[in-house]
Amino acid sequence: RAKEFKRSGFLHYRPEHSRRAHTRLALEVQLRRAIERQQLIVYYQPQYDLVTEQVASVEALVRWHHPQRGLIPPGEFVPIAEESDLIIEIGSWVLREACRQAMAWHKAGYPLLRISINVSARQLLRPEFVSEVAAILHSSGLPANWLELEITEGVMLDDPIYAARQIDQLRQLGIRIALDDFGTGYSSLAYLRQLRLDALKIDQAFVRAIDEQSNMVTNSRALLRAIINLAHSLGLAVIAEGVETPEQRSALISMGCDILQGYLFAHPLPADEVWPTILRLQNGRAPAD
Ligand code: C2E
Ligand code: MG
Numbered sequence: 133r134a135k136e137f138k139r140s141g142f143l144h145y146r147p148e149h150s151r152r153a154h155t156r157l158a159l160e161v162q163l164r165r166a167i168e169r170q171q172l173i174v175y176y177q178p179q180y181d182l183v184t185e186q187v188a189s190v191e192a193l194v195r196w197h198h199p200q201r202g203l204i205p206p207g208e209f210v211p212i213a214e215e216s217d218l219i220i221e222i223g224s225w226v227l228r229e230a231c232r233q234a235m236a237w238h239k240a241g242y243p244l245l246r247i248s249i250n251v252s253a254r255q256l257l258r259p260e261f262v263s264e265v266a267a268i269l270h271s272s273g274l275p276a277n278w279l280e281l282e283i284t285e286g287v288m289l290d291d292p293i294y295a296a297r298q299i300d301q302l303r304q305l306g307i308r309i310a311l312d313d314f315g316t317g318y319s320s321l322a323y324l325r326q327l328r329l330d331a332l333k334i335d336q337a338f339v340r341a342i343d344e345q346s347n348m349v350t351n352s353r354a355l356l357r358a359i360i361n362l363a364h365s366l367g368l369a370v371i372a373e374g375v376e377t378p379e380q381r382s383a384l385i386s387m388g389c390d391i392l393q394g395y396l397f398a399h400p401l402p403a404d405e406v407w408p409t410i411l412r413l414q415n416g417r418a419p420a421d
């Protein structure tokens with residue numbers, strides 16, 4: 133990478149470098165083809181609302197159905213796509229597909245679910261992004277307030293003023309904005325001051341620390357409680373991700389967290405398994421409309 137090159141001042145030639153670069157290039161070529169061949173699929177992970185005791189929303193998480201390698205998780209191709217304009221194409225496709233799916237469930241007779249979609253910095257910072265999202269909402273028929281976009285602090289590293297402006301315009305359309313992976317970056321608090329948001333997603337690392345066996349647990353819990361209180365005093369909803377154990381669930385409930393997401397409730401699921409799982413989770417209770 134150019135950045136690594138700059139940092140080290142000069143590049144040592146090592147055979148594994150060129151091999152890695154080659155694999156990467158091959159992956160990029162295949163990924164470009166994957167979009168055309170419709171090998172990308174969206175999985176959906178339920179988010180459980182503690183107030184209504186219902187699944188209120190699902191997060192769209194992209195996967196790549198590779199003909200030889202099977203299902204590839206986004207961690208293995210989204211970062212590569214983010215280094216080029218590939219992420220723009222993938223991102224637009226996920227937006228269109230997830231909004232279409234949300235309306236398809238609704239047309240099949242289920243109540244509307246809010247849909248949460250991850251957006252890369254490169255996508256958000258494109259001048260056309262706001263009008264593109266508006267057009268997708270219009271053509272899918274999904275009302276704007278049923279869409280939430282998850283952004284990470286990457287948007288603030290590139291162009292904080294423009295990012296804030298884009299976010300304001302999206303919110304004016306009625307779209308909700310959540311800050312993803314909160315607490316992992318260097319200046320998460322500064323972003324809370326600069327951005328108008330609707331929700332904070334607390335990073336899995338904090339949730340995992342709840343029941344770890346170490347003397348940092350008291351620290352982690354205190355920090356978690358403080359983050360939740362801070363978010364609430366700013367009028368933001370708090371979503372905890374990566375909830376895996378009943379201990380984590382009860383700790384987060386006692387701390388006043390609003391929404392829980394994690395394997396304890398449901399894994400990310402293919403579209404046709406979403407509603408059967410939601411109905412099971414809600415224990416046969418009819419979902420509120
Ligand atoms: P994220 O947005 O922070 O998504 C949460 C990740 O945590 C997902 O991984 C999800 O499957 C995983 N997860 C959920 N519950 C649990 C749990 O209880 N335990 C553990 N250990 N993990 C859990 P996934 O699907 O592999 O996605 C990884 C990342 O890839 C996402 O992190 C997001 O940053 C990115 N990503 C996924 N889809 C898209 C997309 O459509 N566009 C963009 N730009 N990024 C995407
Ligand atoms: Mg996310």
Ligand code: MG
Pocket residue numbers: 312313333335336373
């Ligand atoms: Mg996250």
Ligand code: MG
Pocket residue numbers: 312313
């Ligand atoms: Mg993440």
